[in-house]
Amino acid sequence: MRKFFLKLKSKIVNFSFKDYCKKNVLFLSFVLASVINGLLLRGLTVKNFFDVRPIIADAGIVILIGAFGFLVKPKKRFLYYLVWSILFSVICIINSMYYTNYLSYSSISLFATSFLIVDVGDAIVENVMEIKDFCYLWQILFIVLVHIKLKRANYYDNFSRTVKGFRNAVFLGISFFVVFACTLSSTDIGRIFKQWNREYIVMRYGIYTYQFSDLFASLTPTINSMFGYDKNAKMFREYYEDNSYVASNNEYSNIFEGKNVLVIHAESVQNFVMDTSINGVSLTPNLNKLASDGIYFNNFYAEESVGTSSDSEFTFATSLLPATSGTVAINYWDRDYTTIQKLFKEKGYYVFSMHGNNCSFWNRNLLHQSFGYDKFYCYTDAYNIDETIGLGLSDKSFFKQSISYLKDIDKNHDNWYGTMIMLTNHTPFSYIGDYSDLDVTYKYDEVLDSGEVVTKSYDYLEGTVLGNYFKSVHYADEAIGQLIKDLDREHLLDNTVVVIYGDHDAKIKKSEYEYYYNYDFKTGHVLDSDDPDYHVVTDYEYEVNRKVPFIIWTKDKSFKLKVSKVGGMIDAMPTLGNMFGVYNKYALGHDLFSVKDNVVVFPDGNWITDEMYYNNQREEALLLDSDYLISVDYISKRNLIADERISISNSIIVYDLIKSVNDQMNLIKNGG
Ligand code: GP9
Ligand code: MN
Numbered sequence: 230m231r232k233f234f235l236k237l238k239s240k241i242v243n244f245s246f247k248d249y250c251k252k253n254v255l256f257l258s259f260v261l262a263s264v265i266n267g268l269l270l271r272g273l274t275v276k277n278f279f280d281v282r283p284i285i286a287d288a289g290i291v292i293l294i295g296a297f298g299f300l301v302k303p304k305k306r307f308l309y310y311l312v313w314s315i316l317f318s319v320i321c322i323i324n325s326m327y328y329t330n331y332l333s334y335s336s337i338s339l340f341a342t343s344f345l346i347v348d349v350g351d352a353i354v355e356n357v358m359e360i361k362d363f364c365y366l367w368q369i370l371f372i373v374l375v376h377i378k379l380k381r382a383n384y385y386d387n388f389s390r391t392v393k394g395f396r397n398a399v400f401l402g403i404s405f406f407v408v409f410a411c412t413l414s415s416t417d418i419g420r421i422f423k424q425w426n427r428e429y430i431v432m433r434y435g436i437y438t439y440q441f442s443d444l445f446a447s448l449t450p451t452i453n454s455m456f457g458y459d460k461n462a463k464m465f466r467e468y469y470e471d472n473s474y475v476a477s478n479n480e481y482s483n484i485f486e487g488k489n490v491l492v493i494h495a496e497s498v499q500n501f502v503m504d505t506s507i508n509g510v511s512l513t514p515n516l517n518k519l520a521s522d523g524i525y526f527n528n529f530y531a532e533e534s535v536g537t538s539s540d541s542e543f544t545f546a547t548s549l550l551p552a553t554s555g556t557v558a559i560n561y562w563d564r565d566y567t568t569i570q571k572l573f574k575e576k577g578y579y580v581f582s583m584h585g586n587n588c589s590f591w592n593r594n595l596l597h598q599s600f601g602y603d604k605f606y607c608y609t610d611a612y613n614i615d616e617t618i619g620l621g622l623s624d625k626s627f628f629k630q631s632i633s634y635l636k637d638i639d640k641n642h643d644n645w646y647g648t649m650i651m652l653t654n655h656t657p658f659s660y661i662g663d664y665s666d667l668d669v670t671y672k673y674d675e676v677l678d679s680g681e682v683v684t685k686s687y688d689y690l691e692g693t694v695l696g697n698y699f700k701s702v703h704y705a706d707e708a709i710g711q712l713i714k715d716l717d718r719e720h721l722l723d724n725t726v727v728v729i730y731g732d733h734d735a736k737i738k739k740s741e742y743e744y745y746y747n748y749d750f751k752t753g754h755v756l757d758s759d760d761p762d763y764h765v766v767t768d769y770e771y772e773v774n775r776k777v778p779f780i781i782w783t784k785d786k787s788f789k790l791k792v793s794k795v796g797g798m799i800d801a802m803p804t805l806g807n808m809f810g811v812y813n814k815y816a817l818g819h820d821l822f823s824v825k826d827n828v829v830v831f832p833d834g835n836w837i838t839d840e841m842y843y844n845n846q847r848e849e850a851l852l853l854d855s856d857y858l859i860s861v862d863y864i865s866k867r868n869l870i871a872d873e874r875i876s877i878s879n880s881i882i883v884y885d886l887i888k889s890v891n892d893q894m895n896l897i898k899n900g901g
Contacts, residue, residue, distance in 0.1 A: 515710030523782030585622030731777025
C-alpha cells in the first residue's frame with residue numbers, strides 16, 4: 230500500500246500537464262468539446278451555466294468513455310472519438326428540441342414511440358426545431374479538424390495502443406466522480422433512481438450521466454417487471470390497506486344513474502380560450518354555452534406526460550398517473566387496469582370509442598381493448614375519409630359520420646358509454662386555413678387628412694402559431710356545436726350525459742404568448758421588451774395557464790355550476806363515477822365534490838393546490854393565494870403525496886399489480 234502511494238506521489242510530482250496535453254490531443258479535444266456541449270445545453274435550456282457540479286460529472290463520464298479510445302489502434306482512434314462525438318451531439322440536439330416543447334429532457338424509452346413522429350412530422354418541423362438546436366454539431370466538425378491537423382503532423386505514427394494511457398484516463402475519470410460524489414445530497418441520489426424529475430437530474434448530474442441513467446431506466450420496463458416485484462407489491466398492499474378508495478357520498482351521488490355517457494376528448498383545447506375573444510368574436514361560443522348550462526370545472530389540469538393524448542385517456546380511465554418511463558399506451562398497455570370503461574360494462578353498458586385517425590396511433594387498437602371497450606370505430610375501418618385536415622379525418626366529418634353509428638348503438642343497447650376522440654385541433658394548427666372563418670387580423674378605421682375614413686388592417690395574429698391555434702380551436706368548437714345539434718335532432722341527448730375534457734395544453738411557446746400580450750394595437754407592433762408595460766410570460770404563468778376545461782352537461786340543464794376548486798384528470802373518474810354509482814377502489818384521485826385541500830400532481834413531481842404551484846424540480850413555489858401562510862411542512866406533506874401518487878401508479882403499471890390481486894381473488898373464489 231505504502232509502495233502504491235509513494236509511486237502515486239512521485240507520479241504526481243513528476244507530472245507535466247503540458248506533456249500530457251501534447252500526447253493526448255485527440256482525447257482531450259473530445260473531452261473538452263463534449264463538456265462544452267453539455268454546458269451549452271444546460272445554459273440554453275435550464276439556464277444553468279454556472280454550477281460546476283454537472284460540469285465535473287460530465288467530465289467524469291466523458292473521460293471514462295474517452296479512456297477506451299487508448300485501447301484502440303492509434304490510426305482508428307479518431308473513428309472512435311468521432312462516433313462518440315456524433316452520438317453526444319445527437320443527444321444534445323434531441324434534448325434541446327425536446328426541452329423547447331416539454332420543458333423537460335428526452336428519454337430513450339420514447340424511441341419506442343418515435344414511429345408516431347412520422348405522423349406528426351410537420352408539427353416537429355414547424356413547431357419544434359430551431360436553429361439553436363443544431364449548434365452542438367460544431368463538436369463533430371471540431372474533432373474532424375483536429376484529426377486532419379494531427380494526421381498532417383504525423384501525430385499517429387508516434388503512438389501505439391496504450392494500456393497505460395487507458396489506466397491513467399480511467400483514474401482521472403474516477404477522480405472526477407469521487408469529487409462529484411462528495412457534493413451529492415440524499416435527495417440527489419433518490420432522484421437519479423426515481424428518474425421522473427429529469428430537469429433536476431440534468432441540472433445536478435449533467436446531460437451525459439442523465440442519458441446513461443435514463444438508458445438503464447428505459448431498458449428496465451422489462452427488467453423491472455422481473456426484479457423488484459416483491460418490494461413494489463408490498464408497497465402496493467400497504468398503501469391500499471389504509472387508502473383503498475371509498476365511494477363518496479354527496480348531493481351528486483347517483484344523480485345520473487341509468488343515463489348514457491358520451492365523453493368528448495377535445496384535442497389540445499386549453500381553458501383560457503374559453504375566456505378569449507378576438508376582435509370581439511368569442512373563440513368558443515359552443516363550449517361556453519355548454520359550460521354555463523352544465524357543471525364546469527375551470528381550474529382543471531390534464532396531468533399528462535410524454536404519452537400526451539394517450540396519457541390523458543389513461544388517467545381519465547383509471548384515476549392513476551401515467552408511467553414514469555415510457556408510456557402506458559406503448560410499453561404497458563397489456564396490464565390489467567381497473568377502468569371506468571370496465572366498470573360501466575359491469576353495469577351492462579355497451580362501451581365503445583371513436584376516432585378519425587389511424588387505429589394504431591398510440592397503439593389504440595390494443596390499448597382500447599385493454600381499457601375494456603367493446604368496439605373501436607376508427608379511421609377507414611369505420612369512416613369515409615372524405616375531408617382530411619392535418620393528421621386525419623376532419624372533426625366535422627368525423628362527428629357527422631358518427632351519428633349513424635350512435636343511432637344504431639342507441640337502438641340496440643339499453644345503455645351505452647362512448648368516447649369520441651377529436652383530432653383536427655392538433656399542433657401545428659397550420660392546416661386549418663379556410664376551414665375556420667375566424668379572422669385574426671386587426672381592422673381599424675383611419676381618418677385621412679381629407680376627412681375620409683378608410684378601414685385598414687394589421688396582420689396581428691395572422692400567420693402566427695397562436696393565431697392558427699385560435700382559428701383551429703374555433704373550428705373544433707363549431708364541430709362540437711354541430712355535434713350537439715345533430716345528437717339533439719336524433720333524440721340522442723334525451724338520456725345522455727355529455728362529458729368534455731381538453732386532453733392537454735396546446736404546447737405553444739412562451740414567445741407566442743408574449744407577442745399576443747404585448748401587441749400594440751396603436752402601432753401594429755409588439756412592445757419593446759424593455760418597455761415598462763412589457764408583459765414577460767414567466768415559466769410559472771405558463772405552467773399555471775396549461776389548464777384544460779372539464780365539463781359535465783345534460784340537455785335539461787339540471788345542474789348549472791362553476792367549480793373553481795383545483796382538480797386534475799386523475800379526479801375525473803372518481804367525480805364522474807360517483808354521479809353514476811360506479812367507483813374504483815384503486816383510484817388515486819378524488820371526487821371533486823367531496824375532496825378538501827386537493828393536490829394535483831404532475832408526472833414530473835410538480836404539483837398545484839388552491840394555494841400554490843410548486844416546482845419540485847427547482848424547489849420553488851408560486852403563491853396563488855397571497856393570504857395563505859405557507860409553511861415548510863405544507864410543502865413537504867404535499868411532496869410526499871406527489872411521490873406516493875407517482876410511485877404507486879408506476880408500480881401498478883410496471884408490475885401489473887391489480888392483475889395479481891385479481892388472480893388471487895379468482896384463486897380463492899375457485900377454491901384454489
Ligand atoms: C392522434 C391524436 C393525437 O390520434 O390522438 O395525439 P397527441 O399527439 O395529442 O398525443
Ligand atoms: Mn392530444
